[in-house]
Amino acid sequence: MQAVILAGGKGTRLAERLNGRPKPLVDVCGVPLLKRQVDQLASYGVTEAIVLVNHKAEQIEAFFAENPSDLKVTLIDDGEPRGTAGAVLACLERLAERFLVVYGDTLFDIDITAFLAAHEAAGAQATLLLHPNDHPVDSDLVEVDEEGRILAFHGYPHPPGKHLPNLVNAAFYVVERAGLERYREAEPPLDFAKDLFPRMLAEGASLHGYRSFEYIKDLGTPKRLDKVEKHLRTGVVERARRSHPQTAVFLDRDGTLNQLRDYVRTPEDLELIPSAAQAVKRLNDAELRVVVITNQPVLARGECTHEGLRAIHAKLDTELGHAGAYVDALYFCPHHPHSGFPGEVAALKVDCDCRKPKDGMIRKAAAELNIDLARSWMIGDSTSDVLAAQRAGVRSILVETGEGGREGRYPAEPDFSARDVAEAVEFITSRYPAIAERLSAFAAGVKPGDLVLVGGFSRAGKSTISGALAAHLREAGVPAQRLGLDRWILSSDQRQPGFEGRHDMDSPVWALEPWLKGGNASFTAPRYERQTRTSRPGAPVEIAAGEALVLEGVTAFALPLQTDRRVHRLFVESDERARRRRILDDLIARGASASEAERIYEERRADENPAIQRARAAADHVISLDELFAASLETA
Secondary structure, eight states: OEEEEEOOOOOGGGHHHHTTOOGGGOEETTEEHHHHHHHHHHHTTOOEEEEEEOTTHHHHHHHHHHSOOSSEEEEEEOOSOOHHHHHHHHTGGGSOSEEEEEETTEEEEOOHHHHHHHHHHHTOSEEEEEEOOSOGGGSOEEEEOTTOBEEEEEOSSOOTTOOOOOOEEEEEEEEEGGGTGGGTTOOSOOOIIIIIHHHHHHTTOOEEEEEOOSEEEEOOSHHHHHHHHHHHHHTHHHHTSTTSOBOEEEEOSBTTTBOOOSOOOSGGGOOBOTTHHHHHHHHHHTTOEEEEEEEOTTTTTTSSOHHHHHHHHHHHHHHHHTTTOOOSEEEEEOOOSOOOOTTOOGGGOSOOSSSTTSOHHHHHHHHHHTBOGGGOEEEESSHHHHHHHHHHTOEEEEESSTTTTTTOOSOOOOSEEESSHHHHHHIIIIIHHHHHHHHHHHHHTOOTTOEEEEEEOTTSSHHHHHHHHHHHHHHTTOOEEEEEGGGGBOOGGGOOSSTGGGBOOSHHHHHHHHHHTTSOEEEEOOEEETTTTEEEOOOEEEEOTTSEEEEESTTTTTSOOOOSSOEEEEEEOOOHHHHHHHHHHHHHHTTOOHHHHHHHHHHHHHHHHHHHHHHGGGOSEEEOOGGGOSSOOOOO
């Protein structure tokens, strides 16, 4: 494989850092940039480098003489300025049938093997490395279709009010020489991005866009060079490698990022939820891959075309871009299993593997982006989002916006819940790591097959802590799941007076008995609807003999459990004033008046608190997270 390195630039803007050297030899954390480029190319099997030189070419020649490379290196003086494409066209007869184009002022760490494979599969005359950035409003943008075919180039400045996809040309290409032959005599100067590629596209050439999160940055100014060096020192470059397992946050679209208003059929129908853009930016800043996965039955129903959907997502990109935020990848399911809609598309009326609650989109993203699902998250507003996350082995957060889980289509319980996507992201990036750190010593003592009882006061954070503990155990290689005893709260018309009278104390023991005796357990757990105070049929639960079980609820320490398994008891306590505020807020949100909420709180405090406080003495470990719960993130 051959690479062409465009190394003829003067580097005027970088002069203060060059100390008389040409720009490709600028020092980057103690290593000349050109050496970093050549070493990276060689590591992926590139065997030859054609280096186009001009300014201070003798220094580049001396550099290669003093730093022998595994590559065969040929220097060509490109003479008068011809532009990036003009310089390549001028030496076209020296180039291979297929070659890479590398700009001499970029630091990159790219899986070139995967890049070339995508080009081969596309059968294109040129493939461009594309990525989103945090300033699309002043960037040259590229538009692609669902297969990655380039449809248009949108140079800066953009028309006012125009919605454009956030895909930027990263200036790294693989090119077929045959595709350039007809342009050999084109009048220079000629730039690839601004001149040649748009002309080729207009004349019918097949150009492909390869979307990547991998690291590539232009360091042509002192400020950019400082940023690149910081990224090298702090590991940003290494963590962005395709070979490095990525942590992702999967985001549902409608009801999570944008307001839920029937179906979104046009760009005008899409309105971001307040703070959604800032939430996405926070994920970008935390180096978490942002992947939108969305069911779009409007395509199968004939209510929107693929072109129309691209326009909708261009508006999403534009609105996020105003806040410096971006999406790394977006997957959509175009199918819908039910027929009978006017104008429906018969080919899309299928029972597919990608429509949530199936996990096909998550699995596809994981394969294409090398995502570690056990460390990743799903944020959505429906039970189909929660079930898709469970099937993929991803931690789930149910938000109260949109459907807020109220549609109840699937009996799936989230790991956590939050008011909106901003609070969910705050939990992922800040609160969860803090909780996991505090639980680490306790979690280290939990082994496969152990039973962990998490008890304590209501609205103290038990569900959040138990969900975090189960996730932390799975990350550490201990198979674990959480089971909430709130599932067995009785309907309001079936309750008896007192603390234990509100809970079915026997059914969870009977359901768990096979597991408590050392085997597997399989049962259907009920589902308690807090809003209606009603117990409903729930979901099947499977607990393997070798799994650790985190069993949480106010009754956890009071259940008559008999087992030879090792049992750990974790008690969650809370400042009563903070807990009272959370209880009152929750009751009022569910429809109670302020006075009624106060009455219920006082009744519960009188009959629950003494029994729960007595149980505290049996705990192995006591934890309080009051300072992390200025805004409650209790699960439902």
